[in-house]
Amino acid sequence: MQRKSLIILLLTCFTTVVAFAQLSGTKQSDVLDEDNVSLDGLVSDYYSGEHLANVSIQATANGNVVATGFTDGNGEYKMVLEYDKEYIISFSKSGLIGKTIIFNTYGVPENKRHKVPNMGAEITLFKPNECIKTEILNKPVGKAVYVADRNIIDWDMDYSMDKLAALNKMLDDCSKQVEKKEKDYTTAMAAADNAFAKQDWENAKTGYQKALSVFPDKPAPKDRLKLIETELTKKAEAEKQRAEEKARAEAEAKAKAEKESAAKKEEQERLAKEKAKATALAKAEAEKAELAKAEAAAKKAEQERLAKEQKEAEAKTAQETALKAQQEKESAIKKKEEEKLIAQKEAEKQAALSEKAKLEKEAATNKKEEVVAKKEVVVATDNAKKEEKEKILAQKEAEKRAALEDNAKKQKEAAAKKEEQERIAKEQAANLAKKAEEERAENKVVLLEEKEEVKEQLAVQVIEEKKTPIKGSSTIKIKSTNKGRNLYAKPNKTGNDKGARPMKHIVL
Numbered sequence: 433m434q435r436k437s438l439i440i441l442l443l444t445c446f447t448t449v450v451a452f453a454q455l456s457g458t459k460q461s462d463v464l465d466e467d468n469v470s471l472d473g474l475v476s477d478y479y480s481g482e483h484l485a486n487v488s489i490q491a492t493a494n495g496n497v498v499a500t501g502f503t504d505g506n507g508e509y510k511m512v513l514e515y516d517k518e519y520i521i522s523f524s525k526s527g528l529i530g531k532t533i534i535f536n537t538y539g540v541p542e543n544k545r546h547k548v549p550n551m552g553a554e555i556t557l558f559k560p561n562e563c564i565k566t567e568i569l570n571k572p573v574g575k576a577v578y579v580a581d582r583n584i585i586d587w588d589m590d591y592s593m594d595k596l597a598a599l600n601k602m603l604d605d606c607s608k609q610v611e612k613k614e615k616d617y618t619t620a621m622a623a624a625d626n627a628f629a630k631q632d633w634e635n636a637k638t639g640y641q642k643a644l645s646v647f648p649d650k651p652a653p654k655d656r657l658k659l660i661e662t663e664l665t666k667k668a669e670a671e672k673q674r675a676e677e678k679a680r681a682e683a684e685a686k687a688k689a690e691k692e693s694a695a696k697k698e699e700q701e702r703l704a705k706e707k708a709k710a711t712a713l714a715k716a717e718a719e720k721a722e723l724a725k726a727e728a729a730a731k732k733a734e735q736e737r738l739a740k741e742q743k744e745a746e747a748k749t750a751q752e753t754a755l756k757a758q759q760e761k762e763s764a765i766k767k768k769e770e771e772k773l774i775a776q777k778e779a780e781k782q783a784a785l786s787e788k789a790k791l792e793k794e795a796a797t798n799k800k801e802e803v804v805a806k807k808e809v810v811v812a813t814d815n816a817k818k819e820e821k822e823k824i825l826a827q828k829e830a831e832k833r834a835a836l837e838d839n840a841k842k843q844k845e846a847a848a849k850k851e852e853q854e855r856i857a858k859e860q861a862a863n864l865a866k867k868a869e870e871e872r873a874e875n876k877v878v879l880l881e882e883k884e885e886v887k888e889q890l891a892v893q894v895i896e897e898k899k900t901p902i903k904g905s906s907t908i909k910i911k912s913t914n915k916g917r918n919l920y921a922k923p924n925k926t927g928n929d930k931g932a933r934p935m936k937h938i939v940l
Contacts, residue, residue, distance in 0.1 A: 467545035469537060469585060471553060472510040475503050475523055478556035478603075483507030487525045487557070493517045515540050520572070528557045529564070533574040533940060537585065544583050551576060551585055554939045563606040573599070574940045617646040621653065633660050633667070 475487045484507045491499040491511065498519075503509045513519055515537045524530035533553065540548060553574070558564075575591040578584075624639025637660050640653035 467542070468512045468514055469545075469548050470510065470512050470550040471521075471535060472508070472550070473553045473555065474507045475509065475555045475557060476507055478558040479607075484525065484528075484557060487523055487528075487555075490522050490524075492520045513537055515545055523555050523557065525557070527559070529560050529569060531555060531557065531569060531940070532572040534572045534576065535585075536575070536577045539578040539580065540583075540585075547583055548578075549584055556939065558603070561606055561610070563609045564602065569599075571595075613646050617643050617650070620646065624653070624656065628656060628660070631663075633664055636660055637664075 475484045476482060477484060483503075485503055485505045487503040487507070487509075489499075489501050489503065489509055489511075490497060491513075494517070499511065501509070511521075513535060517537055519535040519537070520532060521535055522530060522532045533555075535551075573592060573595050575588040576585050577588050579586045620639050620643040624636050624643060627633075627636035627639060637657065640657050640660070643650065643653040644657075
């Protein structure tokens with residue numbers, strides 16, 4: 433059955449088709465002649481469109497479970513709902529993310545109930561995935577309420593719009609991630625298969641491990657990895673055997689070489705001993721001749737030494753005699769010089785005493801004049817210091833006054849700058865507020881346009897539903913319908929109030 437789409441509340445679940453079970457509910461005989469509204473449709477896989485059988489359906493009203501059951505082998509379900517109740521209807525299956533909708537039948541006047549159209553809802557489920565945030569589905573994703581001016585129970589788009597937009601975006605993003613993972617898996621497998629065909633086991637192993645990191649549950653890379661491990665084990669055993677054979681051959685060659693080397697070394701040592709013995713004998717003869725030669729040279733050297741020592745002793749005695757005569761002469765000259773120096777110092781002392789007496793006399797005369805001059809210098813110095821101090825004070829006062837004027841000028845400039853900054857900030861804030869208000873107005877318009885577009889699509893879908901009636905058999909009921917109100921009975925289009933209008937259908 434081709435899916436009809438308007439609003440896609442993608443609640444995806446992973447599962448396979450199982451057997452159908454009948455829904456239990458209110459006794460048919462108790463409600464046979466009452467007015468009611470029907471809800472039917474099918475449950476399918478969002479991505480593949482496959483109809484899902486054996487999906488558990490549970491309806492509660494006022495906190496009590498009023499019906500339970502499963503979709504049939506074609507994934508279809510049917511239920512008849514009473515008026516003046518709010519039903520919470522859940523769809524779930526093991527391994528899939530469950531979904532809940534609200535169906536509110538309150539507010540329908542009794543005299544208009546026989547004209548209210550039936551409802552249809554296709555439920556799409558999807559498998560959980562690490563990129564899907566299930567908390568977005570904690571609340572019901574669809575809500576049907578009575579619309580008095582049109583006398584229909586219709587889907588409340590104000591309730592579902594934001595949820596649908598967020599869910600669609602999440603699933604689109606998730607689909608892109610899944611596509612990327614599929615591409616990465618295919619690329620890794622292709623490279624690994626190519627290496628596998630060339631018996632390049634290491635690169636093939638790396639490729640299959642990369643593919644498993646994308647999809648850990650895929651059997652193909654696991655099977656190939658087992659084959660590679662077997663081949664690598666065989667290869668390792670063959671290499672080990674070759675290595676053992678090589679080691680054995682190398683050990684035999686080494687032993688043979690060591691034996692030959694030992695024999696060669698033994699012969700070399702024998703020849704070396706004979707050569708050393710001959711060399712030692714020749715050396716002993718040479719040493720004996722050298723010893724005799726050395727003894728003769730030593731005797732001659734001793735004779736020359738004794739002669740040299742005697743000559744040096746005679747020269748030393750003559751030198752000491754000449755040195756003593758020289759010292760006596762220098763002592764006499766030194767004594768004469770000292771006597772002359774004493775006489776000269778005495779003469780200088782007498783001249784110094786005479787000069788001192790003369791200076792003392794002159795000092796007495798000049799002392800009085802010096803005292804007067806010093807007093808005048810002190811007075812002049814004090815006056816100069818006083819003038820300098822007054823000059824420094826005047827300079828500091830001028831600097832202080834200039835600093836105060838400069839500070840006042842800077843404060844005035846800072847105040848003016850701050851006032852200008854505040855003015856600019858106010859203008860910017862006003863512009864931002866104006867821009868934000870314009871954006872809010874634009875967003876509001878866009879949201880209203882989207883809601884209107886959805887409503888228009890709903891109207892188009894209703895027209896399409898009228899053109900293509902749904903075929904199937906009743907599989908789930910809460911109670912029976914009145915005569916002429918069966919789910920798939922041909923709608924009365926004459927408007928003579930004897931039958932239901934075409935049902936409202938939606939994809940959730």
